[in-house]
Amino acid sequence: MEDIIIRPATVADTRNMWHLIHELAVYERAPEELILTKEQLAEDFENNHFFAFLAFKNQILVGMALGYYMYSTWKGLSVYLEDLVVNEQYRRNGIGKMLFDKVLEYAKEKNAGKLVWQVLDWNTPAIEFYKKYNAEFAKEWITCKLTQEQIRNS
Numbered sequence: 513m514e515d516i517i518i519r520p521a522t523v524a525d526t527r528n529m530w531h532l533i534h535e536l537a538v539y540e541r542a543p544e545e546l547i548l549t550k551e552q553l554a555e556d557f558e559n560n561h562f563f564a565f566l567a568f569k570n571q572i573l574v575g576m577a578l579g580y581y582m583y584s585t586w587k588g589l590s591v592y593l594e595d596l597v598v599n600e601q602y603r604r605n606g607i608g609k610m611l612f613d614k615v616l617e618y619a620k621e622k623n624a625g626k627l628v629w630q631v632l633d634w635n636t637p638a639i640e641f642y643k644k645y646n647a648e649f650a651k652e653w654i655t656c657k658l659t660q661e662q663i664r665n666s
Contacts, residue, residue, distance in 0.1 A: 516607055518614050521564035521576070526554040528573040529564065536597040540632060547660065562594070565614045567607045574602040577611040579618075587625025591618065596629070596638075608641060630655060 521529065530550040537546040556562060567575035575598035582592045593615055598607045619627045631638045631649075639649075658666070 515569055516574075516610060517568045518565055518610050519568070521557065521566050521578075523554055523557050525564075525566055525573065526550065526557050529553065529566070529576055529578070532573065532576050532597050532599065533595070535599065536595060539597075539600070540635075563618070565611055565618070567598070567602075567611055569602065569607075574599045575607045575611055577615045579615060581622075582628070584625050589622060589624060590626045590628060591615070591622065591624045593627060593629035603637075612641075612645070 527550050530548070530553050533548065533553075534543065534546060537543045557564075562578055562580040564576050564578040566573055575596075577593060577596045579591055579593045582590045584590045593612075596608060596611055596615075598611070616627065629642075631642060633639075642649075
């Protein structure tokens with residue numbers, strides 16, 4: 513889509529980014545798990561806790577890819593793609609591909625040892641999208657997590 517502009521995020525973008533994050537939480541059937549505030553997102557961006565690439569159509573934010581650095585003891589500096597989200601009305605127009613390709617380009621620039629992300633097992637459109645990149649789906653790894661409350665109570 514030639515009328516889509518992909519660019520790095522700025523702190524001024526974080527308020528609109530939060531709205532996409534909320535939309536993703538709803539899509540993933542977990543809006544109650546979104547505890548991040550718009551203010552915290554802006555602060556975290558200013559403190560370089562993550563990077564993001566944004567997709568705009570007619571100056572309206574329609575998609576984003578948000579990630580951060582991780583370190584692999586086997587591969588070295590790596591990139592973790594936390595979320596790739598496109599506003600529902602703009603899906604299936606190549607915007608996700610444009611954003612993912614931008615993250616791939618970024619990982620190459622950083623000489624990343626690997627690029628890692630997760631996809632929900634029921635999200636068939638996303639799984640089919642990542643298959644086009646010959647992505648490996650690591651069935652032997654189990655994702656573990658502690659919530660903020662569990663961390664505080666440990």
